[in-house]
Amino acid sequence: MITASREGILQLIIDLVKIPGITRTPEEAKMGLAILEKLKSIPWVKDHPKSIIDLKLPDDPWERRLVGCLLRAEPPKAETIILTGHYDVVGVDDFGPLRHLAFSPMEYTRAITGTNLEEEVLRDLASGEYLFGRGIMDMKAGLAVEMALLAEASANPLNLGANILFLAVPDEEDSSEGMRAAARFLGELREKEGLEYRGAILTEPSSAGTSGAEKEAIFTGTMGKLMPFFYCLGSGSHVGQYYQGLNATLLASCVNNLMEGSARFVESAGRDKTPPPACLSLRDIRKCYSVTLPDRAVAFYNLMTLRRAPAEIMKDLKDLAEQAFRNALKQVERSAGEWLAGKRPEFEPRVMSFEDFLSELDGTVGDVKSLVRRKAAELEKGLDDRDKSLALLGELCDLRPSSEPLIIVGFLPPWYPHRANTGESPSDRP
Ligand SMILES: [Zn+2]
Structure with missing residues (x-):
């Protein structure tokens, strides 16, 4: 079950972080399967099993897959908004002696509290508003927000001005094989389902050009x-x-x-x-x-x-x-x-x-x-x-x-x- 509340999203982030999903390891494929399971717990998806997207990357030695869901507006519409992101993360060597806690954010955050860290990090820790761990910001939190949005929107498809297509991909941290396969898939899906893509939102974190900025930033291109x-x-x-x-x-x-x-x-x-x-x-x-x-x-x-x-x-x-x-x-x-x-x-x-x-x-x-x-x-x-x-x-x-x-x-x-x-x-x- 996915709940779009603050607590629900936090729990979803922790659940997603728990599965390491390091790029080009067998864990990465497990991450895709775990996202699929979460999506299948959404009541609307249970009633519309064909909405699920589960596509293996061609010739992939790790059997990784594109996973997602197409939530159709009612009555049917062509306009579609894509919500996307990657589910792999980089390795944990830089966590040093605490690497065994890298995928347990609550425990890791407690473990680093009181250690010798930069002032800015200490401020964030003291605020109680920050959670640390591998893959939280980059980018399980972004995926969790998108999945929560999808779950919330699916409660009433009559209210939707456009279809929502959620698509999570592997391999971003290496060769982008996931997104490159997704580009072809999205083209085929557009033809097959008669969709018109009106926008794509990527919840990847970035500070490009806005270092030190306090407020939220949106980048309208790449x-x-x-x-x-x-x-x-x-x-x-x-x-x-x-x-x-x-x-x-x-x-x-x-x-x-x-x-x-x-x-x-x-x-x-x-x-x-x-x-x-x-x-x-x-x-x-x-x-x-x-x-x-x-x-x-x-x-x-x-x-x-x-x-x-x-x-x-x-x-x-x-x-x-x-x-x-x-x-x-x-x-x-x-x-x-x-x-x-x-x-x-x-x-x-x-x-x-x-x-x-x-x-x-x-x-x-x-x-x-x-x-x-x-x-x-x-x-x-x-x-x-x-x-x-x-x-x-x-x-x-x-x-x-x-x-x-x-x-x-x-x-x-x-x-x-x-x-x-x-x-x-x-x-x-x-
Ligand atoms: Zn990323």
Whole structure:
């Protein structure tokens, strides 16, 4: 039973937090099932079992599912409001010695009272209005509020001006497989049920751009996110013949010097401004220890967007990679000038988008697209999407006819396009 009172919502939050639901663990699937059970306890849902949404993610090793409910207004209406959120949470290592209490908010809140904490947290604790624990704010509380709203609205569907579609998804903290599957499902459901989506409310907490704000904030849109990568192919040589090769890590560091925190990629729209790009990973790629210059390295970045499309950003990324390549060569040049007499290979700065790299490969190995599909199917299932993409790229690089140093620039998954409510179309207006 779900009750839409303060006490009812609090109890629901505690019940939802109790099930860990850590991303990409068997617990995550249990979280989806627990939400389903709660929904099935709503009297209207008992009378309308077909309203339940229970859809397994395709080919998912953890058997996670989209769970929810479509509450139809009476008499029937097309207009539909979506209430959504994610039910997975991140791990609990940062809870330290109290990690066994992370999913018991009452006990955890009592346990941290009186400990050495920041002043703001102590104030919140003293007020008695705050509950701490893994997943409370992000975002079981949001889901509980939506589920309580759904239960309350279902008591009288005659009063509803629109259908309410509640949909909870897994995997937000990793690759958003839940919401990506939901996007397709929502499209299909719209056709099948003749729905017209008028709005979607996400009860995810956020302080973006409003740090320290005391009052409630509503965001009428979302920033986009891209993950550009720079795959650097140097030229391996024994460290004793340093100037015969080109260290791929030098290329990657030069990319990072220009890319990390670069204002060139900051975008603004209205009062909103994106944070600058941040490196998420910078590493050499090789299977074992060796006293040779690493010939492969990669760096990839979090890059938020508000206005620009990937193609436009790609142009800037390629320019940056070319500059980085020249900087790397200059550094070697300076070093060689001081230390080396004699001949050494001349390297030219070469930069290519992943798309162009594929077309070039197509000319040499033929039908590169089916080769990519075949190799992708052979990759270990359950491997992180970034690692999968880079492993695939590594195999494609093995097929290059040339061994010239090169930086390949592309985007890793996931990609989230930005969306803004500009108030331009009738359905954008409140
Ligand atoms: Zn979240």
